[in-house]
Amino acid sequence: MQNITVLGAGIMGHGAAQLFAQAGKKVRIQARRESSLENARELITNSLEIMVEKEMITQEKMDQTLANITYTTDLREAIEGTEFILESIPEVLETKLATYEIIESVVSEKTIIASNTSTFPLAELTQKAKHPERFIITHYFNPPQIVPIVEIARFEKTDDSVVQAAYDLLKESGKSPVVLKKEITGFIVNRVQVAFLRECFNLIEQGICTAEDIDIAVKGSMGFKWAFCGPLESQDLAGLHTTKAMVGNIMKDLSNTREVPGFLNEMVEKDELGIRSNQGFYKYDDHGEEAIRTRDDNFLDLLKLMQQKEAKAVLSK
Ligand SMILES: NC(=O)c1ccc[n+]([C@@H]2O[C@H](COP(=O)([O-])OP(=O)(O)OC[C@H]3O[C@@H](n4cnc5c(N)ncnc54)[C@H](O)[C@@H]3O)[C@@H](O)[C@H]2O)c1
Known part of the structure; x- marks a missing residue:
């Protein structure tokens, strides 16, 4: 596939556009x-x-990448003759459905429609679709031009060739796609992340530690290890008899709440939204400009190291 369209130019859309343009x-x-x-x-x-500064790409590659991207506010102009559409517009079902209706009235039935939805199942996304077999979910992580993994989810109507084409495109773009065997809310990563966050919130609510303590503890332990040695590989290295004892002794004491914690509701009500409002678990004075720059700088160093060690091959096992 040579012609890609990205709908939505927000946090995810611009990064995905960069990713595909970098792949030529x-x-x-x-x-x-x-x-x-x-x-x-x-x-x-x-x-x-930043990638040029870090010698991850050449200036020439940067110029080619920029030349590969065109920008438009006209939906028709964006999708006519395209082969692969990544829909990355807001997580509002009606908006997505209305957009798909227009897309399907314009493009050929061979054009693949991929959603970057974090929450909607394909059955809901395709409820009005003429050709549900061309719909798929490709779920990226912020920032999508840097984070290696993309989750691919299909449903029973998605054509096998569509799954293969999305997989190939992402591989060609340097990603390590993970194809889910069945569709499930939150896919893999957000399910694990929410389970993990539930316990972080519980520790804060119980006054055991602060948000900052958790960030320090996790960055220096699981965070340090997991980029190269996943949570299950880590257990093999520790010994599964020890894992069994740890899980057995601690699991019964963990939070099993199904509710959003009260303090998180209160923070959102008080407009404490993170960088967006300059106040979240931490305080900011620049809408997170510095925090994003530092994050991307560190992520790129890690990516560079992973690329050097060909860790991507390991990730895609
Ligand atoms: N933010 C994340 O970390 C993240 C991660 C994975 C997936 N997602 C998913 O990606 C999608 C986009 O999220 P985001 O965080 O980039 O949102 P965002 O709000 O940053 O960006 C959405 C963009 O879409 C544009 N837009 C709004 N309505 C549109 C329309 N009808 N047609 C075309 N463009 C329109 C907006 O102007 C904006 O540029 C959502 O489905 C979200 O669930 C987000």
């Missing part, structure tokens, strides 16, 4: 407002500049 694809990115496109162009340029 012709990418059209569409958003409703010129200002969103301008912002996307700036973020993509900044991200590529």
Whole structure:
């Protein structure tokens, strides 16, 4: 596939557009407002500049990547003749359904429609679809141009050739796709993440430690290990008799709540939304500009190391 369209130029859309353009694809990115496109162009340029500074790509590659991307507010113009559409617009079902209706009235039935939804099952996304067999979910992680994994979810109507084409495209773009055997809410990563966050929230609510303590403890333990040695591999290395004892002794004491914690509800009500409002678990004064820069700088160093060690081959086992 050579012609890719990304719908939505937000946090995820601009990064996915950069990813495909870096892989040499012709990418059209569409958003409703010129200002969103301008912002996307700036973020993509900044991200590529950091990659050049870190000698992960050449200046020539950066220039080619930028030349591979066109920006438009016109949905028709964005999708006519395209082969693969990544829909990365807001997580509002009606908006997504209305967009798919327009897409299907314009493009050939061979065009693949991939959603970056974090929550909607394909049965809901395709409820009005003329050709549900071309729909698939490709779920990226922020920032998608850097984080290696993309989860691929299909449902019983998705054609095998569509799964293969999405897999091949992502592989060609340097990603390590994981194909789920069955669709499930939250896929793999967000399920694990929410289970983990439930206990983090529980520790905070019980006054055992602060949010900062948890971040320090996790960054220096699981965070340090997991990029190269996954949670299950780690257990093999520790000894499963020890894992059995640890799980048996601790699991019964963990939170099993099914509710969003009260303090999190209160924070959101008080407009403590994280970088967006300059206040979350931490305080910011620049809408997280510095925090994002530091994050991406560190992530790129890690990615570079992984690439050097060919760890991607391990990730895609
Ligand atoms: N943010 C994340 O970490 C993350 C991770 C994985 C998946 N996702 C999913 O990716 C999708 C996009 O999330 P995001 O965080 O990038 O959102 P966002 O709000 O940052 O960006 C959405 C973009 O879509 C544009 N838009 C709104 N309505 C549109 C329409 N009708 N047509 C075209 N563009 C439109 C907005 O102007 C904005 O540029 C969602 O489905 C979300 O669940 C997000």
